[in-house]
Amino acid sequence: MPLWLDLLVRxxxxxxxxxxxxxxxxxxxxxxxxHMQGRVGPMYAGAFHGWAQLVADxxxxxxxEDVHPDGSxxxxxxxxxxxxxxxxxxxxxxIPLGPNGLVAQRLDIGLFLVLAILGFGVVAVLMSxxxxxxxxxxxxxxxxxxQLLGYELPLVLAAASVAMAxxxxxxxxxxxxxxxxxxxxxxxxxxxxxxxxxxxxxxxxFDMPIADSELVFGYMTEYTGLRFAFFLLAEYVGIIxxxxxxxxxxxxxxxxxxxxxxxxxxxxxxxxxVSFVIIWFRVTYPRLREDQxxxxxxxxxxxxxxxxxVLTVAVKSLL
Amino acid sequence: MTIADVLxxxxxxxxxxxxxxVVTSTHLVRSGLYLVISLGAIAGLYxxxxxxxxxxxxxxxxxxxxxxxxLFAVMLTRAPIGPSPDLDRPIGPSALIGAGVGLGxxxxxxxxxxWIEFPRGDPGTAxxxxxxxxxxxxxxxxxxxxxxxxxxxxxxxxxxxxxxxQPAPPAEEEVPV
Numbered sequence: 138m139p140l141w142l143d144l145l146v147r148x149x150x151x152x153x154x155x156x157x158x159x160x161x162x163x164x165x166x167x168x169x170x171x172h173m174q175g176r177v178g179p180m181y182a183g184a185f186h187g188w189a190q191l192v193a194d195x196x197x198x199x200x201x202e203d204v205h206p207d208g209s210x211x212x213x214x215x216x217x218x219x220x221x222x223x224x225x226x227x228x229x230x231x232i233p234l235g236p237n238g239l240v241a242q243r244l245d246i247g248l249f250l251v252l253a254i255l256g257f258g259v260v261a262v263l264m265s266x267x268x269x270x271x272x273x274x275x276x277x278x279x280x281x282x283x284q285l286l287g288y289e290l291p292l293v294l295a296a297a298s299v300a301m302a303x304x305x306x307x308x309x310x311x312x313x314x315x316x317x318x319x320x321x322x323x324x325x326x327x328x329x330x331x332x333x334x335x336x337x338x339x340x341x342x343f344d345m346p347i348a349d350s351e352l353v354f355g356y357m358t359e360y361t362g363l364r365f366a367f368f369l370l371a372e373y374v375g376i377i378x379x380x381x382x383x384x385x386x387x388x389x390x391x392x393x394x395x396x397x398x399x400x401x402x403x404x405x406x407x408x409x410x411v412s413f414v415i416i417w418f419r420v421t422y423p424r425l426r427e428d429q430x431x432x433x434x435x436x437x438x439x440x441x442x443x444x445x446x447v448l449t450v451a452v453k454s455l456l
Numbered sequence: 457m458t459i460a461d462v463l464x465x466x467x468x469x470x471x472x473x474x475x476x477x478v479v480t481s482t483h484l485v486r487s488g489l490y491l492v493i494s495l496g497a498i499a500g501l502y503x504x505x506x507x508x509x510x511x512x513x514x515x516x517x518x519x520x521x522x523x524x525x526x527l528f529a530v531m532l533t534r535a536p537i538g539p540s541p542d543l544d545r546p547i548g549p550s551a552l553i554g555a556g557v558g559l560g561x562x563x564x565x566x567x568x569x570x571w572i573e574f575p576r577g578d579p580g581t582a583x584x585x586x587x588x589x590x591x592x593x594x595x596x597x598x599x600x601x602x603x604x605x606x607x608x609x610x611x612x613x614x615x616x617x618x619x620x621x622q623p624a625p626p627a628e629e630e631v632p633v
Contacts, residue, residue, distance in 0.1 A: 210537045213489065246509055246582045253512040256520030260492060263527050267485050270537050282528050286521065306582050 151230055159373035163191050165409075166373075166416045173420045194366075201362035209359070210268040217265035218360070218367035224254045225374040232381040233309040235391045235400030247308040248300055251382065252293055255337060259285040262346065265368075266356035277355025280427060281339060281346030287434045288336040288343075294442035295330035298449045299323055299386045312390035319389070322452060326445040327387035329438050331411075334383065336434070338375030340415060342422035345430055380411035463504045471497035482539035488527045495519050507580035 171178025183189025231247040266278020303314035336343040347355040384407040391400030474494035502511035
């Protein structure tokens with residue numbers, strides 16, 4: 138295959154994944170939440186169990202008026218949703234789908250790139266919060282910044298543990314080195330990574346920055362139409378990204394029966410399973426209070442991930 | 457000129473331009489956002505030079521943490537939307553010092569390295585950086601980590617006035633009048 142064709146196929150694949158997977162997760166969220174709460178959820182759009190509900194939502198968002206609050210900083214206000222979406226697009230580029238180089242962009246230090254880019258998302262939260270000229274937005278943004286800065290530490294430490302175990306920072310390399318018994322060895326790090334990842338994408342029960350019963354809708358309060366849709370899209374892509382990273386780092390990515398042929402299917406199955414758990418969490422747990430959130434991070438997640446690092450080194454040096 | 461040269465010049469121009477906007481902009485928060493662009497362009501410079509790890513560390517530490525803390529502090533104290541002209545200082549002395557240091561450094565570098573061409577180093581992969589830090593440079597690395605640790609402890613002590621305080625003397629009995 139010539140280079141340009143290879144490149145084109147990979148770019149198109151990433152764009153399709155970027156546009157389709159969030160819709161699938163969004164639709165799953167509608168239906169799963171509904172059935173867990175004894176409802177049926179969307180039923181009319183698209184005729185069969187409301188499969189086209191999110192398409193209809195998209196059409197609705199496009200038609201809405203693009204409102205700027207009086208006294209807002211328009212340039213920053215307009216840029217913020219794009220800055221929120223952009224990091225996830227780059228992260229999706231690096232998540233390996235299957236063996237033998239089935240990844241959009243193979244990088245030697247993919248894990249490091251992913252963590253650095255995920256940390257960039259907090260800038261978008263601060264931008265949208267400040268530029269909205271709204272007290273609730275600003276409060277939500279400050280909560281968000283404190284939360285993202287705090288939870289980045291356990292996230293990075295947990296990822297560091299699995300990188301030390303595999304002896305590489307490359308995401309495909311980590312999956313290649315993965316063995317089934319790592320499920321037990323790296324279990325604490327996996328849990329810490331998953332919980333810190335939930336907080337990183339601000340999903341319930343970690344949605345204090347949005348907290349619709351306290352702050353209207355946090356830093357997204359003033360957004361309407363397409364720009365609001367961008368924030369929603371960023372949230373669903375965030376679910377895919379965190380589920381994908383958990384899969385790749387801790388659940389063995391493409392490992393499973395017939396991994397050589399069906400590796401991509403195993404990765405996708407695991408990603409959707411983790412996404413289901415993320416949705417399940419939203420229906421199950423009430424929102425944490427702000428002080429409980431920081432307490433969980435600094436008194437539980439950080440010590441656990443540090444202990445996991447020690448355990449990883451101990452087991453690794455025994456082998 | 458190779459593509460790398462063009463990229464270096466372009467990224468350098470972005471970094472310097474955004475840096476100038478940081479100090480000339482009268483919008484407080486926008487200054488911080490320009491700093492994001494400037495530091496991001498410097499990360500791009502590292503990438504072009506083949507120091508991949510350093511580039512991502514730059515993004516993770518400076519853009520993801522330092523600038524965010526800076527913006528956070530500004531928003532907690534005072535961050536009006538729109539210009540704040542009362543915060544301006546006279547441009548003369550700082551321009552003099554800045555231009556003087558810049559010109560002096562430029563002259564020094566131009567004089568020292570004028571006709572020498574260096575081959576480009578090997579790419580700075582994580583493996584090489586790790587070998588260097590934990591091999592050749594392990595002592596400075598450890599000293600730096602002790603310095604950082606003591607700074608951390610110092611910050612905690614300074615922000616918690618209740619640590620190390622003498623127990624208050626028993627209050628004197630109030631004499632009813």
